[in-house]
Amino acid sequence: MNLEVRIERSSTPKPRPAESDLGFGRNFTDHMLLLDYAEGRGWHDARIVPYGPLALDPAAAVLHYGQAMFEGAKAIRGDDGVVRLFRLERHCARLASGAPRLCMPAPEPAVLRDAITELVRVEESWVPRARNTALYIRPTLVATEAFLGVRPATQYLLYVILSPVGSYYGGDTLKPVRIWVETEQTRAAHGGLGSVKAGANYAASLQAAVRAKAAGFDQVLWLDGAQHETLEEVGTMNLFVVLGDELVTPVLGDTVLAGVTRDSIITLARARGLTVTERPVSLAEIGDAQRSGLLKEVFGSGTAAVVSPVSELVTRDRRMVVGDGVGPVAQSFYDELTGIQRGTRPDVHGWLTAI
Numbered sequence: 001m002n003l004e005v006r007i008e009r010s011s012t013p014k015p016r017p018a019e020s021d022l023g024f025g026r027n028f029t030d031h032m033l034l035l036d037y038a039e040g041r042g043w044h045d046a047r048i049v050p051y052g053p054l055a056l057d058p059a060a061a062v063l064h065y066g067q068a069m070f071e072g073a074k075a076i077r078g079d080d081g082v083v084r085l086f087r088l089e090r091h092c093a094r095l096a097s098g099a100p101r102l103c104m105p106a107p108e109p110a111v112l113r114d115a116i117t118e119l120v121r122v123e124e125s126w127v128p129r130a131r132n133t134a135l136y137i138r139p140t141l142v143a144t145e146a147f148l149g150v151r152p153a154t155q156y157l158l159y160v161i162l163s164p165v166g167s168y169y170g171g172d173t174l175k176p177v178r179i180w181v182e183t184e185q186t187r188a189a190h191g192g193l194g195s196v197k198a199g200a201n202y203a204a205s206l207q208a209a210v211r212a213k214a215a216g217f218d219q220v221l222w223l224d225g226a227q228h229e230t231l232e233e234v235g236t237m238n239l240f241v242v243l244g245d246e247l248v249t250p251v252l253g254d255t256v257l258a259g260v261t262r263d264s265i266i267t268l269a270r271a272r273g274l275t276v277t278e279r280p281v282s283l284a285e286i287g288d289a290q291r292s293g294l295l296k297e298v299f300g301s302g303t304a305a306v307v308s309p310v311s312e313l314v315t316r317d318r319r320m321v322v323g324d325g326v327g328p329v330a331q332s333f334y335d336e337l338t339g340i341q342r343g344t345r346p347d348v349h350g351w352l353t354a355i
């Protein structure tokens with residue numbers, strides 16, 4: 001598949017937001033990338049056009065039956081001023097491998113990577129410079145066919161928007177989060193959509209997150225849907241636990257997203273000679289480890305926040321304090337990953353591509 005990307009430049013560039021006040025996902029750049037798909041024709045009409053509202057038929061399948069998924073990647077400006085994409089092809093590959101679960105087509109990863117790289121080149125001046133900032137890349141795939149019968153649509157739109165972002169939770173330093181252990185609601189069940197970056201997974205997570213916030217927590221810890229006993233994800237992130245000298249993360253399956261940051265941390269940890277184990281971790285094991293002092297750290301990992309340390313896990317009948325703030329392991333992975341992204345540490349794994 002070879003797609004030529006047509007470029008139509010905006011004649012009304014937007015004012016740039018202050019880098020000190022970017023927040024997450026509030027500002028969008030001047031252009032977006034669109035690709036259309038039609039059954040029998042495949043992907044076509046790749047174009048970079050001025051950012052603006054989409055025209056969707058009110059009967060578009062995505063608005064009724066939720067055929068929608070997305071990705072989240074980053075372009076980072078190094079301390080040397082060069083803009084680099086972090087593992088973009090892996091994000092494009094994850095979109096392509098997840099789309100069939102929703103009966104959706106996706107462009108070949110290398111084709112999508114090249115088109116997104118073109119968009120980031122057009123918007124190069126939007127990539128912020130300050131520490132802890134990046135240009136967040138949001139590819140989104142939706143069913144556009146106007147048809148109310150329940151079956152996979154025959155027409156799709158893949159669009160990519162860009163957002164200059166600061167740190168996900170605000171502030172310049174890592175901020176430990178308080179976590180409610182959710183034992184009523186479920187993010188994902190076996191055989192469901194949990195390992196796919198489907199919009200529906202995030203919709204399913206909202207009510208528990210809202211309730212947790214109202215009770216003074218930052219996010220929830222998601223457990224397995226059957227027994228509510230095995231740890232799966234934390235908020236919108238993958239989960240890591242430091243037990244003694246061992247770094248443990250829930251094993252991937254059809255209820256856990258194969259995070260790119262998760263994979264990067266596992267790779268960096270093994271390169272340091274740490275023991276990393278991907279296995280089921282139960283709440284009972286965490287409880288015992290906390291009592292015995294073996295539980296040193298808990299942290300989440302994701303593209304948006306990179307690393308997010310957990311200071312407390314609270315269940316209906318127990319409050320487990322974890323460490324004393326930002327743990328050294330979480331901090332070291334944050335520093336190493338962001339250092340690689342900003343070009344101040346060597347990119348030995350070949351994760352960066354200058355645009």
Ligand code: COI
Pocket residue numbers: 072236237301302303304305
């Ligand atoms: C990430 O951690 O990158 C996420 O998936 C969060 C995003 C949905 C804002």
